[in-house]
Amino acid sequence: MRAGFDTALARVVEVFGAAHPHHAYLFANRRANRLKVLVHDGIGIWLASRRLNEGQFVWPYSGSEKKHHALTQEQLAGLMVGLPWQRIGPNDVIRVV
Secondary structure, X not given: OOOOHXXXXXXHHHHXXXXXXXXXXXXXXXXXXXXXXXXXOOOOEEEEEEEOOOOOOOOOXXXXXXXXXXXXXXXXXXXXXXXOHHHEOHXXXXXXX
């Protein structure tokens, strides 16, 4: 989580080949209580971070599972505030608790 703008962007380019417009790239620490997001908004690129004082972000994989996972805009918004993003469907409706 010490990575700054240039390091995060370099990692995205290394893994995905490029930082694509209108995409967000998420990074989490091992304890899953800190999150960084690198966003290409079509005009420029910005880096933001979020830290939870309690609990953890629910990450889309564990251990040896795939580390690259596509999220919808609603799921990304849920992940950023600590909601169960896997259960969020169209129109921000949580279908299962």
